[in-house]
Amino acid sequence: MDRNNRRIMSGDQEMLMEGHEAMSSDANLDYEVIIVGAGVAGIYQIKRLIDMGVKATVLEADPDLGGTWYNNRYPGARFDSESYTYGYSFSQEVLDEWHWKEMFSGQPENLKYLNFVADKFNLREHMQFNCRVQAAVFDESNELWNIKVSDGRELTCRIVILALGLLSQPTMPRVEGVEEFQGRSWHTYNWPHEHVDLSNQRVGIIGTGATAIQVIGEIADKVGDLTVFQRRPNWVAPLNNSEISEEEMDQIRARYDEIFETCARTPGGFEHEPDRRGFYEVNEAERYALWDQLYDEPGFSIWLRNFREIFTDEQANAELSEYIAERIRGRVDDPIVAEKLIPKDHGFGVQRVPMETGYLEAFNRDNVHLVDISDTPLERVTETGIRTSEQEFEFDIIVYATGFDAITGSFDHIDIRGRDGLTLREKWFDNPTTFLGMMVSGFPNLLMPSGPQSGSASTNYPRGIENGVNWCTDLLEHMLQHDLQYAEATAEAEQRWTDHVIKMYSVMLMRKAQSWFTGYNSNVDGHEAGKIRYMVYNGGTPKYVATINDVADKDYEGIRFFAESEPFAGVATAG
Numbered sequence: 001m002d003r004n005n006r007r008i009m010s011g012d013q014e015m016l017m018e019g020h021e022a023m024s025s026d027a028n029l030d031y032e033v034i035i036v037g038a039g040v041a042g043i044y045q046i047k048r049l050i051d052m053g054v055k056a057t058v059l060e061a062d063p064d065l066g067g068t069w070y071n072n073r074y075p076g077a078r079f080d081s082e083s084y085t086y087g088y089s090f091s092q093e094v095l096d097e098w099h100w101k102e103m104f105s106g107q108p109e110n111l112k113y114l115n116f117v118a119d120k121f122n123l124r125e126h127m128q129f130n131c132r133v134q135a136a137v138f139d140e141s142n143e144l145w146n147i148k149v150s151d152g153r154e155l156t157c158r159i160v161i162l163a164l165g166l167l168s169q170p171t172m173p174r175v176e177g178v179e180e181f182q183g184r185s186w187h188t189y190n191w192p193h194e195h196v197d198l199s200n201q202r203v204g205i206i207g208t209g210a211t212a213i214q215v216i217g218e219i220a221d222k223v224g225d226l227t228v229f230q231r232r233p234n235w236v237a238p239l240n241n242s243e244i245s246e247e248e249m250d251q252i253r254a255r256y257d258e259i260f261e262t263c264a265r266t267p268g269g270f271e272h273e274p275d276r277r278g279f280y281e282v283n284e285a286e287r288y289a290l291w292d293q294l295y296d297e298p299g300f301s302i303w304l305r306n307f308r309e310i311f312t313d314e315q316a317n318a319e320l321s322e323y324i325a326e327r328i329r330g331r332v333d334d335p336i337v338a339e340k341l342i343p344k345d346h347g348f349g350v351q352r353v354p355m356e357t358g359y360l361e362a363f364n365r366d367n368v369h370l371v372d373i374s375d376t377p378l379e380r381v382t383e384t385g386i387r388t389s390e391q392e393f394e395f396d397i398i399v400y401a402t403g404f405d406a407i408t409g410s411f412d413h414i415d416i417r418g419r420d421g422l423t424l425r426e427k428w429f430d431n432p433t434t435f436l437g438m439m440v441s442g443f444p445n446l447l448m449p450s451g452p453q454s455g456s457a458s459t460n461y462p463r464g465i466e467n468g469v470n471w472c473t474d475l476l477e478h479m480l481q482h483d484l485q486y487a488e489a490t491a492e493a494e495q496r497w498t499d500h501v502i503k504m505y506s507v508m509l510m511r512k513a514q515s516w517f518t519g520y521n522s523n524v525d526g527h528e529a530g531k532i533r534y535m536v537y538n539g540g541t542p543k544y545v546a547t548i549n550d551v552a553d554k555d556y557e558g559i560r561f562f563a564e565s566e567p568f569a570g571v572a573t574a575g
Helices: 010-023 040-052 092-097 107-120 210-219 246-254 256-265 284-295 314-331 335-340 424-428 461-481 491-505 541-553
Strands: 031-036 056-059 133-139 144-149 154-162 184-187 202-206 225-230 368-372 378-381 385-388 392-394 397-400 415-417 486-489 559-562
Touching (some): 092 107, 202 385, 246 256, 256 461, 256 541, 284 314, 314 335, 335 368
Parallel strands (some): 031 056, 031 154, 202 397, 225 368
Antiparallel strands (some): 133 144, 378 385
16 A cells, blocks of 8 residues: 555546535535544545545634644644654655754644645635534434534534544643632643743743653743642653754655655554564663663654563563663752652653653753652642642742643543434543544444544554544545445444453553553543553554554445435445
8 A cells, every 4th residue: 555545546536426426415414524623634634535526624623723733832842753754645745845854843843834735735725713613413313413613503414524633632730729820821732822931930830741841841941940840750761853954854855655664564653663682682781782872862762662572571661761760860960859750650661751852951950940749749829829738839930731631532522422312421431442443333424533542642643643544534435436325333343442452451561551541640530540541552553554454455344334225223235
């Protein structure tokens, strides 16, 4: 399968357009397909549908496109994927024309890139902004979806595609007084669009997750005083970012085919391939020499070019974790602070590793202070700052880097109802259940290119969403070619996939970590510690792609299809 993933040939286009006319037979529908979200997935999905000639639109809650890269404007926001592996692969023109300026591109450039792609293909005319979807309800009597929009409209369509971000529903800490603070405050996701002058400002930041780690490293030398409130430390590794010259970019363009082929065969969808030697086949001196090399390389090398056993073997992971701990101790001057920055409740790499630039060194500055709120808990936010059990702090600015209701959160905040009035939130409360991470039993014609348990959340996201969007689009093409109006995953297929996802967790050390990979978020009811929610697929990109392609090759085994002339309870056999 090439990068264009079964691009429609001229002979097939005529057949598809005939099917398209059949799907469009209900003139009362506002659209055949409504896409929710104009981020990385939504942009590519509308491109594919336009190419098919489908009457579709994108509904976006924000004033403009970009999703994650529209909202996350905090200092230090940037890729942890190599830039040239993050961009779309579907257009040779885009690959030829775009010049990534940095190895790990920052938010302003990333948003510029997404606008470049959208404008190049005139996608914006198929998007509606400031249109938050409040509800999506399947109307069984009329066999269509009713979409309620924040502007008061109610739209109808046959198919809904939820292109929602994995980390797009911010959460605030469970602490009293947040509204009482008289200074300026915001969640990192809602960082002001205008310039914020931090000079001479007393800043408090709550959290030491991936976002906070980027912010702290960026602003430590720009603020008057910075106090970091940490509940649980995170493992970190240096990003080792650099600029990309014109000559280097030309070299990258020349090997794009190789780059994307490598991404397709690696578990994480990156260029980083795991060391093929066994951990115990290599002596200790060789292991440490490798780690010294990987630690100084750009990006996820220390995580993804390592031995496979670090993800599954307790002893191997413990040895690597101690190596990283020693690197932290070597970069932080105060040994007490260094120990507070070293996680004790999980090993290195069992959750996505935050990449940093100057984060650890920030704590060597006289104007940066670490407060361990596991020892001295937050009591409340006051009018002037933050009070812990031990001390009261005064601030001009408070930044909440308190994470997201990950993966399912963006779905939960829309009232999505399938057959028999079942809500998706209710169905997923204890644990999400899906078919391939892209369909849900009981919710006909509802597709999710990067839903929970898909191959996107645990991989290089754009590589994952291209696989998801292409598969969803191929499914729609199949329906058009066979005059099928409705598709729904069977309960049996959904359970088999969910069981498989759960089984893949059993061999991974990540099952023991309190992270969004396991559905943990202390600020969300039902997501506290002690309960695993099986959120991501851990089998790696090659296995995932092979599985979803196998389903397609077997006439979409596990999916029931319904023709318009059939009662909705019936089953149509395609092909």
